[in-house]
Amino acid sequence: MRGSGDPDAWLDDDASPPECPPGWRTGPPDFVGVGAQKAGTTWWFKLLTAHPDVHETGGQRPELHFFDRFVTGWPGPDDVERYHRFFPRPPGAMAGEKTPIYMACHWVPRMLRDAAPETRPIVLLRDPIARYVSGRTHEDARLARVHRGVRDPANEVRWVSDAFAKGLYAQQLGWLYAAFPREQVLVLQYERCVADPAAQLARTYAFLGLDPFEPPSDELARPRNVTRREKLELEPERRTMLVDLYRDDVARLATLVPDIDPALWPDFS
Structure with missing residues (x-):
């Protein structure tokens, strides 16, 4: 039975599982982009799905938001089966999703593990100060639009606290590593992806067991988180x-993930 969190209360018709053509299969995603918000995840997911052996699933929003909606209850067998139906793919192809808030929700990693124990979580981490500024800029504009320029102190307090918490990467990776073996998780540094996207993308493809592939140069160089x-x-x-x-969290992160170079984050170098 469906958990009492009932994601259908949050997912609109555009997020309904797509049709599975004859000869294709559905099942758990092969990879899931779990974070961090405002760290280039949309750009990176587009590069992933540019690979000829990765099927970009149809019928879903850019971010699925399946598990973060279970703030109460736990996904049951019907929920898991429904989740799997979001990922039809032809024989030999991979499929996945990205919902960058997943990593910041302490309940999601174990739900994801229960539904897709073999999936490979992918994480992009950005300078937490830059991520905070980008997140605040986005949400401040959204709140101003929704409330027509009238301040909403209660929402502002919640959002500012939330924006800070999303940058506590070591804490969030602890939740992820408690659910998945470390070798099953890829952690990338956003600044390295920007500086050398081809090398970091090759690393990502190799992590997923995909053959080497070079996407169009305009995709590699596309703007990231551009805003007016x-x-x-x-x-x-x-x-x-x-x-x-x-x-302290950045120091813990550097120990937890030695590939992360704090020198690329000016305030922590």
Whole structure:
């Protein structure tokens, strides 16, 4: 039976599982982009699905948001079967999804493991200060639009706290590693992906067991998180506070994932 969280209450018709053509199969996703928000995940997922052996599943929104909606209840067999139906693919092809809030939801990694124990989570991590600014810029604009410029203090407090929490990467990876073996998880650094996308994409393909492939150069160089919104300017005092609050988590992250280079994050170099 469906868990009491009932994702159908949140997923619209556009997110209904697509049809599975004759001869194709459905099943657990081969990979899932789980985070972090505002770290180039949309760009990277487009590059992944450009590979000829990766099928870009139809009938779903850019982000599926299946498990984060189970804030109460637990996915039952019917939920798991429904999740699997989002991933039809032809013989020999891979399929996956990306919902970058998954990593920030402590309940999602174990739900994902229960539904897809062999899936390979993929994580992109960005300088937490830059991620915070990008997230705040996006959400501040959304709230202003929704509330027609009238301030909503309750939502502002919730969102600012949430924006900070999403940058605690070591904590979130701890939840992910408690659910999946480390060798089953790929952690990439956004700044390295921007500096050398071809090399980091080749690493991603190899992690998934895919043959080498070079996507069109315009896809590799496409803009990432480009916005016309006025970028949030942090007060010097707030920036200093955020750096101090993130410092221990960044140090833990560098120990947890030696490939992460804090020198690429100016405030932590």
